[in-house]
Amino acid sequence: MSGEFAMYTAPVLIAGEWRQAAESGRFQPTNPSTKETIARLYPVSNWHDCEAVLAAAAGAAATLRAIPAETRARFLDTFADAIETSADELSLLAHEETGLPLNPRLRDVELPRTTGQLRAAANAARDGSWAQATIDTALNIRSMRGPIGPVVIFGPNNFPLAFNGLAGGDFAAAIAAGNPVIAKAHTSHPGTCHKLASLARQALEQVGLPSATVQMLYAISREDGYKLMGDKRLGAGAFTGSRTAGIALKQVADSVGTPFYAELSSINPVVMLPGALRERGPELAEEFAGSCLMGSGQFCTNPGLVIVPAGDDGERFIARCGELFDGSQPGTLLSAGTQMGLQKAITELREAGAALVTSTTGADDTRTCVPNTLLCVSGTGFLQAPEAFQTEAFGNAALVVVSENTEQTAAILQQLEGNLTGCIYSSTTDVDEEAYNALAPILREKVGRLLNDKMPTGVAVSPAMNHGGPFPASGHPGFTAVGIPASLTRFGKLDCYDNVRSHRLPPLLQDHNPLNAWRSVDGNWTQGPVQ
Structure with missing residues (x-):
């Protein structure tokens, strides 16, 4: 690195201005496809920058409350x-x-998914139905969801656009609900974050929102991250990433009563019932392997555990999956840290007793990658160490559990932690109905999204989608990170107005609000605009 380059670090975005950071260090990202360092330098901000973004966000939050929802919508568009x-x-x-x-x-x-989310959030801001306005005319009591305050967003590494803290689903939902965002960029893709922050800043200026509505720091120390999350000026936190980091931040948020919405860990179990394998085993092996290896397995909904019945059909399924894993070139992992984490998880699963189905060859030393890895354990073995066998192997690896019968499969499902998704494959006839009816209620309690005959990898941007689940899949089972308008409710607090004069009420709660609201006149509740 030249001396001239070493003097420059990328600026941070604070209160609408690009500033040189108050640094406690610097870092450079790496291109995982080549393992070469990218010639751009970024700062690790100290608490001075954290204090500055918090103060600016608090001021922006107060201003945003008085700005019409249409202006927020125009910003998002x-x-x-x-x-x-x-x-x-x-x-x-x-x-x-x-x-x-x-x-x-x-x-x-x-990228189209990212812009689609932003526009869907803009429509939700305009429509106002997410706020769940409720008007009791007889008692003159009214309530709705209003902005919760500044939201700090810790984005993940695996979706540099669609889940980015500066443009992704959490960002879109927080802004649409009327809150300023403090984004902690991901150190794996800081240049992408810088560009998104620049575009957001220009859009803020164009529509006239407060300059501190969107702010960004590239990196902070672990201690400053905890201190930031514990600051009482924050309204909420949103996090997508590792279980260890997420739980640590959640504990801080819980200690001060700040809502914290986290996506933490999920192995997304798939159950193959006997009739399904007997009917279409080779096709299901192709489907499962394709889903596991798609994007190098770096999806939060990647199927990391599959339960198959003992017997010839199960053995053929495992053998074919092993062939497909070995016959596919390993994909590039997101970073050296991702590679190390995957290798560690595979080692832990093997030490717990899982047998290796695939070979250990195929990795390319010139990029960050690990051989496609399929492991196998008996149902009895799983039940002897269920916690160890639920180790999340984030990447191109999966564990097969061979179950002796429906009763053992039920016992395995009972031991599962909370997951984002769970799937059951069954015969197209009714031969698996008894087993399905015994297993589906158990799995239903363990997952946010229950699927039939479909791999869980895709997460559609639909109002009906739930991208959440029981802990530790997420920090709260009642909310979703994907699906508008439902995702907006995370960043709204319930505001009640009792006998407040009409002209002082928010527009959504006024009697002649043209948008949808729950209204009661003489005790009869109806939903819709005033006729």
């Missing part, structure tokens, strides 16, 4: 337009920093 205008540059940046395929993954799939 304008930002989406700007992202599309810079689509090629953004996609190339994300590709360089994460190793994710440029096409179709980033440019043709993830």
